[in-house]
Amino acid sequence: MSAATTWKSLAGQRLAAFVGAPSSPRPLGAFRIGVASLLLVQAWTLSGSLPELLGNRGLVPWSVNEPLASTVLPRVDVVAGALAPLGISQTAGIHGLALAYVLSLVGLLLGLRTRLSATVAWVLHTALLNSISFFAYGLETFAHISLFYCVVMPVGAAFSFDVSAGRTSSAPSAAATLSLRMLQVHLCIIYLSTGVEKMLGPIWRDGTALWDVLMQPQYGQFDFAWLASVPWMVKLATWGTLVVEVGYAVCIWPRRTRALWVLMTLGMHLGIAVMMGLWLFSAIMALFTFAAFGWNVLAESLTERVRAAAVLPFHSASAR
Known part of the structure; x- marks a missing residue:
C-alpha cells in the first residue's frame, strides 16, 4: 500500500470518526432547554402587546405587512380569516395562536414529545415571524434556526421526559x-x-x-x-x-x-x-x-x- 493510499485511508477514518463517532446528546439537550427558555421569556415580555404587534389595527396593519411577507408561508391574518366563519374573533384567534405557541415551547422545554413540540413551535413561529417581518431582527432569525434544529436533531435524548418515559435513549449516538x-x-x-x-x-x-x-x-x-x-x-x-x-x-x-x-x-x-x-x-x-x-x-x-x-x-x- 502506497503512502498516499495510507494517508487517504487515515484521513477518511478520522473524518468518519469526527462526524459519526457516538457521543453524548447532553449538549443538544442543553441547547433545547436554553432555546425554549429564551423564547418563553420573549413570549412573556410580548404577551401584553399581541394586538398591537399582530392585529389588523396594530402598529403595522395587515395591508402594510402583506407586501413584506412571504406568500408561501402562513400568516396570522390568513389564519384569523379562516377562523372568522367559526365565530372566532380576530383577538381570540391571535391569543389562541400565541397560547398554542407557548404550550409547544413548554413541551419543548420539558422534552415532552420533543419532536412534535418542536415542529409545532417552529410552524407557529414561522407564521408569527411572517406576520411581523417589519419588526424582526437577528433574534427572530436565530430563534427560527434554533427551532428548526430542535425539529431535526435528537435534542430530546437528554434531560427530557421522553428519556424518562423510555420513548428515546440517552445513550451516545x-x-x-x-x-x-x-x-x-x-x-x-x-x-x-x-x-x-x-x-x-x-x-x-x-x-x-x-x-x-x-x-x-x-x-x-x-x-x-x-x-x-x-x-x-x-x-x-x-x-x-x-x-x-x-x-x-x-x-x-x-x-x-x-x-x-x-x-x-x-x-x-x-x-x-x-x-x-x-x-x-x-x-x-x-x-x-x-x-x-x-x-x-x-x-x-x-x-x-x-x-x-x-x-x-x-x-x-x-x-x-
Whole structure:
C-alpha cells in the first residue's frame, strides 16, 4: 500500500470518526432547554402587546405587512380569516395562536414529545415571524434556526421526559455527533462571514464602529461620552470584536485555544447585552456557542478536576 493510499485511508477514518463517532446528546439537550427558555421569556415580555404587534389595527396593519411577507408561508391574518366563519374573533384567534405557541415551547422545554413540540413551535413561529417581518431582527432569525434544529436533531435524548418515559435513549449516538458538528460548522460560518463583512467597513478598520453604536440613543444604555477622552479603549474593543469573530472558525477547534475563545465569545455577547440592551439576542448567540463548544469544555474541565481530586489523597498517603 502506497503512502498516499495510507494517508487517504487515515484521513477518511478520522473524518468518519469526527462526524459519526457516538457521543453524548447532553449538549443538544442543553441547547433545547436554553432555546425554549429564551423564547418563553420573549413570549412573556410580548404577551401584553399581541394586538398591537399582530392585529389588523396594530402598529403595522395587515395591508402594510402583506407586501413584506412571504406568500408561501402562513400568516396570522390568513389564519384569523379562516377562523372568522367559526365565530372566532380576530383577538381570540391571535391569543389562541400565541397560547398554542407557548404550550409547544413548554413541551419543548420539558422534552415532552420533543419532536412534535418542536415542529409545532417552529410552524407557529414561522407564521408569527411572517406576520411581523417589519419588526424582526437577528433574534427572530436565530430563534427560527434554533427551532428548526430542535425539529431535526435528537435534542430530546437528554434531560427530557421522553428519556424518562423510555420513548428515546440517552445513550451516545452517531446522530448526536453529526448534529453537534452541524451546529459547530454553522456557527463558524456565521462568525467568519460577519467578521469579514465588518472588516470590509471603514469604521471597523479604523476602530470607531463601537463608538458610533454606543452614541445611538436606541442602543446606548449608559452615557459613554467619556470614551471620547480615551479613544484607544474604543479602538481596542472594536478590533477585539473583529479578532473574536474572524478568529472563531480557526481558534475554536484546537484544545489549547478552545476554552479561551468560548470565554471571549461569551464575554463579547455579555458586553453587547449590557451596553446595547440586546439581552435576548446576546443570550441566544451565547447559547449557540455554549451548546456547540462550551458544554464539552466545561465537562472536560470538571472531569480533570475530579481526577485531580481523586489522585491527591493517594499522593498524600504515599508521601507519608
